[in-house]
Amino acid sequence: MSERVVNLGFARVDVDREARQGTPEVVYGPGKTAEEIAAIASALLARNTGPVLATRVEEAVAGPVLAAVPGGSHDPVARLLVWRPAATGSFAVTVVTAGTSDGPVAAEAAAVARALGLAVTVVRDVGVAGIHRLLAETGRLRAADAVIVVAGMEGALASAVGGLVAAPVIAVPTSVGYGAALEGVTALLAMLSSCAAGLTVVNIDSGFGAAMAAHRLAHA
Amino acid sequence: MSERVVNLGFARVDVDREARQGTPEVVYGPGKTAEEIAAIASALLARNTGPVLATRVEEAVAGPVLAAVPGGSHDPVARLLVWRPAATGSFAVTVVTAGTSDGPVAAEAAAVARALGLAVTVVRDVGVAGIHRLLAETGRLRAADAVIVVAGMEGALASAVGGLVAAPVIAVPTSVGYGAALEGVTALLAMLSSCAAGLTVVNIDSGFGAAMAAHRLAHA
Amino acid sequence: MSERVVNLGFARVDVDREARQGTPEVVYGPGKTAEEIAAIASALLARNTGPVLATRVEEAVAGPVLAAVPGGSHDPVARLLVWRPAATGSFAVTVVTAGTSDGPVAAEAAAVARALGLAVTVVRDVGVAGIHRLLAETGRLRAADAVIVVAGMEGALASAVGGLVAAPVIAVPTSVGYGAALEGVTALLAMLSSCAAGLTVVNIDSGFGAAMAAHRLAHA
Amino acid sequence: MSERVVNLGFARVDVDREARQGTPEVVYGPGKTAEEIAAIASALLARNTGPVLATRVEEAVAGPVLAAVPGGSHDPVARLLVWRPAATGSFAVTVVTAGTSDGPVAAEAAAVARALGLAVTVVRDVGVAGIHRLLAETGRLRAADAVIVVAGMEGALASAVGGLVAAPVIAVPTSVGYGAALEGVTALLAMLSSCAAGLTVVNIDSGFGAAMAAHRLAHA
Amino acid sequence: MSERVVNLGFARVDVDREARQGTPEVVYGPGKTAEEIAAIASALLARNTGPVLATRVEEAVAGPVLAAVPGGSHDPVARLLVWRPAATGSFAVTVVTAGTSDGPVAAEAAAVARALGLAVTVVRDVGVAGIHRLLAETGRLRAADAVIVVAGMEGALASAVGGLVAAPVIAVPTSVGYGAALEGVTALLAMLSSCAAGLTVVNIDSGFGAAMAAHRLAHA
Amino acid sequence: MSERVVNLGFARVDVDREARQGTPEVVYGPGKTAEEIAAIASALLARNTGPVLATRVEEAVAGPVLAAVPGGSHDPVARLLVWRPAATGSFAVTVVTAGTSDGPVAAEAAAVARALGLAVTVVRDVGVAGIHRLLAETGRLRAADAVIVVAGMEGALASAVGGLVAAPVIAVPTSVGYGAALEGVTALLAMLSSCAAGLTVVNIDSGFGAAMAAHRLAHA
Amino acid sequence: MSERVVNLGFARVDVDREARQGTPEVVYGPGKTAEEIAAIASALLARNTGPVLATRVEEAVAGPVLAAVPGGSHDPVARLLVWRPAATGSFAVTVVTAGTSDGPVAAEAAAVARALGLAVTVVRDVGVAGIHRLLAETGRLRAADAVIVVAGMEGALASAVGGLVAAPVIAVPTSVGYGAALEGVTALLAMLSSCAAGLTVVNIDSGFGAAMAAHRLAHA
Amino acid sequence: MSERVVNLGFARVDVDREARQGTPEVVYGPGKTAEEIAAIASALLARNTGPVLATRVEEAVAGPVLAAVPGGSHDPVARLLVWRPAATGSFAVTVVTAGTSDGPVAAEAAAVARALGLAVTVVRDVGVAGIHRLLAETGRLRAADAVIVVAGMEGALASAVGGLVAAPVIAVPTSVGYGAALEGVTALLAMLSSCAAGLTVVNIDSGFGAAMAAHRLAHA
Numbered sequence A, B, C, D, E, F, G, H: 001m002s003e004r005v006v007n008l009g010f011a012r013v014d015v016d017r018e019a020r021q022g023t024p025e026v027v028y029g030p031g032k033t034a035e036e037i038a039a040i041a042s043a044l045l046a047r048n049t050g051p052v053l054a055t056r057v058e059e060a061v062a063g064p065v066l067a068a069v070p071g072g073s074h075d076p077v078a079r080l081l082v083w084r085p086a087a088t089g090s091f092a093v094t095v096v097t098a099g100t101s102d103g104p105v106a107a108e109a110a111a112v113a114r115a116l117g118l119a120v121t122v123v124r125d126v127g128v129a130g131i132h133r134l135l136a137e138t139g140r141l142r143a144a145d146a147v148i149v150v151a152g153m154e155g156a157l158a159s160a161v162g163g164l165v166a167a168p169v170i171a172v173p174t175s176v177g178y179g180a181a182l183e184g185v186t187a188l189l190a191m192l193s194s195c196a197a198g199l200t201v202v203n204i205d206s207g208f209g210a211a212m213a214a215h216r217l218a219h220a
Ligand SMILES: Nc1ncnc2c1ncn2[C@@H]1O[C@H](COP(=O)(O)O)[C@@H](O)[C@H]1O
Pocket: A011, A025, A026, A027, A028, A029, A055, A056, A206, A208, A209, E195, E196, E197, H099, H100, H101, H125, H129
């Protein structure tokens, strides 16, 4: 088994994942030092051939990592580090947001999806309080192979989109809102209870999770 | 105090409420015997002049009550007993539901509102999964002086209606749904977190509460 | 559709809302830069004729916004930016608070309502622990066309007011309190479960929501 | 230890409790057969001299128990079995309820308190939606050595009473209500968060707990 | 609108959904009478050409519906009514369960998916407590175009499958288990928090939702 | 009303409370400026004769308050301001803590109780993990007229004390602990569910509430 | 792998578990027919040599199972089916309960442990409200190799036992209690937050889980 | 009792615990000053002979403590102070983590266990998303006398390990993750609901609790 895992002591890098799942393991940034991220990224770059990503990496950590492992780039809004991004393919993903405040989560979804080779369009700020904004985009939504809906507060946009398109819809609840929005739990529960059939849901604020799910679809 | 309260021992009937609030105290049926409901209704009929109502009364209890206190009627879907309903006035309320299963809660809202003299229209089954059904009713919704939105599951209909009309919107979450719908809690939280500004919300399954709120509006 | 939405890229301004709902879209401040707020406010001022508001804007952000879009003013307690406030009309709203700590939420309710042209009175610190303070204000409460009740901890003031007046009552739970007050969730649940019939409720700390609901009433 | 515990195998009766706490152990009925309740009651009657009680005992179980252990009586509303009730003393407890549906919990509180020798008055149905009903009873409330407030839904009565009297107030939340009342949890949280200082709270529907707390007071 | 909706009064059938989303509206059984289900099914059969389904229909209701609308069949384990099932296509879905008790939810997923024309394989009882059972099925899992994982208790099977296959994984939490399993909420939260990237999740016990999501994929 | 309330604009001071309840209104510090606390304290000192207290006041605020309203003192651990403390009477309260970390809550309970004239003893760090520490203090516990039990984590000390003494027991759950202690909610629920009969409970971390409850007892 | 799993279609019996873990897979009864339980038990009896158990099996199901698979016995209180129980070994487990109502959970723990060959003693009804009952049993508790503590309500017994013995303590919260006991969740949280170090906890009402944990210990 | 407790005023040190439970009381750092920790440690060193530990002590506090009480050492990752560590015995504990971010909790478990004389091995980063990493370590896991599993997010690793080994498994949920991971509550609930029989669970992030439980086992 030695060739399927690289044991760095503090981490056991799953270098077999690219063979099993089509894209290398993605590094989860929180709780890791710049040195640790750099070491894992180096192992993945050496042992895999696809794109290498690290998520939720703030600018202060990204700098030293990029200095240690050249050739990568950092997107500060998406908080994403990418080396060796994939060439853009034909699978079209539209990322839709309910409001301006959902922007960073949408940015993570879009950046991860692009790094994995998906063709991404972003449609912003079309929440149901002004439903004509959404209906005006029906064409662009129906043109997509998959739609990622990013919404906080009551998350109603997911249901509205779910009823408009035939393609897979991946709903991402966000922690935008206050009080009864319960830091994203309300949007999460609402999306899971949607009257629009066949929606699927990922974790709160997980633009990453939605992009990875889209990547699975793209190769289904 | 004697003239403002009738003390029946097991209940202290607030016969002053009609003077203070424009309509007599409404009897809450659960946990009361037919005899108790009859006694309270009799006191209210004797000491007040407006409509007398008892809510959440099942058929088996309603029969004996109506036998003891003649002149009333029972609506089994709304589970409502009414004596001396008010004449229909000019204040127009539209009750909208997301799905067929929200019917009984809407029925309670409509029946209470009618008994209090409001002019009620009901628009059923226009949930956001087929948003064109709602948009087709925009005219009827905009004609109302107030709109009561009844929805379970994710409750997204309230946000959609809230963005379409200028009138007051009273949202009633229902316990329709399963799993993550949490017996109405999800719809409740979602309605409270709505991105459509100026919605107000009442308790889960409380068609009664919504109708009473509409009655307050009608006299604002 | 181009004339009903202004697409700023990061935001899709719903300039049709004034036509649909009587007042322009209100900007939600959190998560937006001063530049973004300024751009949206400018679009709304240009394309609408009514009052333009931005909520939850702290002083540090308000300064640059007002410099970029002259003619507005900032209320630091209410955290509200207003341009072109409406002339005060005849619809009378009384804002009542349970305690001194509920002040900022009441300030937001009052400031938004005033900017929208409602005639606002504020009655402070009449919580039920000293019920005579509330009863002494019965006259002022009954004179209102609508009452906004702002209360944290157990939120009992909403029920007491609900039983005293015939007008619409909009309850705003606040996050004042500790422990079992659960950052406003307890007051929220209590207000929704009130034994006073026909209360309606908005989100925790949402003085904004209550004022918008009052604005809908004023035009019902 | 033999003289302080009676080991019945299925139960270890704490016959020392009367010496430690002034009244014998009270039997908790649920989950016990009539034979088991009878055996424990017999042990307590034999080894103690004070009142012997079993709570939450339905009529079908009470019959056989009373047949096996003569001299007791059963109150079907309070669901209480009592043998050897104490003579009524001078400590005055007033039990106040918000609504008629809180009756059974109040009945348990009153019956247990009476069996323990307290002088009990019951004031029913004085909820805050008609606050004049409560104020009219101020005299009776202030005459009590302790007040037990029994209320469901939002439980606001506890705060109102807490502000009117100087005596100890024991609040009992009930499971009366639906939806956001969360089977008594809302009233419980509200009472714990009360703005009236110095209230204390017992478990949901625990008329028993309130009466026992009053008994501790009576001997303080 | 007349041609896109059939208004039956109690229901507004969205006969346009087949055109928008590739398959007709599916009837949600709970809270509807046999007559209502029959009327909606008839409208869908008349106005659409694809498969017509009604979910969560118990045997006692299914009988009269099938008598009134001939040509259908009922699966009592899946609680599903189907008329005009689609011919089986080439899109391969594997439904995997953690334990025997997850059977009915898996049956609903499989029956709905088959009625919509997907090629379904079911692999039962391969929970992680005996991980070799799962690994032995790796081949069948990797052969699928999409995998539906049905698991209650702690729902760990979803993470294990998510790490083995590259295809889309749709996780269905079930209400199997007791205590801390919280009627499916624990499995739901666990699946949403999975360390296996790109899983998506549907509502508790919603075999229907998973099958509909697979249907969207099949046409992506 | 003028003689029973002092209206300071930002606050309506309930100067009648001393007459109604034996001790003046207590100022709740959070959310008030030093100027506001000073103004309320001055009104209470002028219009009442008993002790004047302000709770949860940090040192930085206390300094200016004491400068403006001389004659008071500040306890930084209890975060309490006191003017005109009552002479110590004969009612004996023992405050017991489970661990050292419960100290500040116990300090608030003790300081408020002393300011109100109760005779206070504190017994620290006798949690049930070393039950002999508690049993060794049985004498001191039984000598008290009332016992205040302060405990976080699982709050088991309240049940142990409740079974040892006959006097009233007031349980104060604290937010000490982590993880499943849920910031005091676990101790709160545990104390409410105690198998020791007749315990009463106040809000999480509310040493103030417990002392006020003891004060009510002292005058029962 | 065929020899490590028996595929019955509806179930995949893990006949390798005995080799891996020292005792055969245990059948979880709920949701299985008598035929299914019988088939799994037969497979386990044929392919393993140790004790075969099925949990949570009511009497009505147990009868047909025992008829089909002779040689077993059913314990109706523990709801347990056992074939081929192990001979009793030297590892001593004491099962302690807080109250009589915890009996059935304790019975399941004791019966499973005995079937697996542990030497079991049961000490009933020694809850902390009468702590002398527990202290009197200190000897028997300290003689055990492991202690299983079964308690509902506030679960304080686990902490008390945890502080008395040096051996491993496995705490089982039960669903005994009402209101704030939250069907066992309160006892669960309390046990996890215990101030007694080194307690471990299993699921609510899981006498089975505790016995299996003890079995692991016995072979550690 | 004087010889079994050392009363320091602010703390009552349980110096009898070593006799009762085999290891001295462990100091809980949070909320204590360096002086207080030093005083307690000194008392324990003087009156006991075994290892003395203080948990959750940050570097800034540890320095002064070690200066005042020489001979100890501080592990900054584990946040642990140790004096007089036990000699390493033969009981072998393997600590397994799901991901790199679980490191600090695992470090606490390992450091406490080593200080108490257990022989500790750590296996890092073998989460179920790459199950081959875990299976490759089967040998090391099966060699252990007890296994501590440290995992956040969905906590599935505990179930996988629970099914692989026969030894006692102590699961430690961590607060690693976001959104639906609910700061460790999801992993906690999942571990309690595990389909792998006989797992036991300790509090969230409680590496300490797991190590103490292992210590109990080692002496069983
Ligand atoms: N932003 C993210 N949210 C959730 N999971 C992630 C994220 N980034 C990476 N992961 C997953 O976390 C795992 C790596 O965790 P670690 O070993 O701690 O780096 C990988 O299997 C990824 O699939």
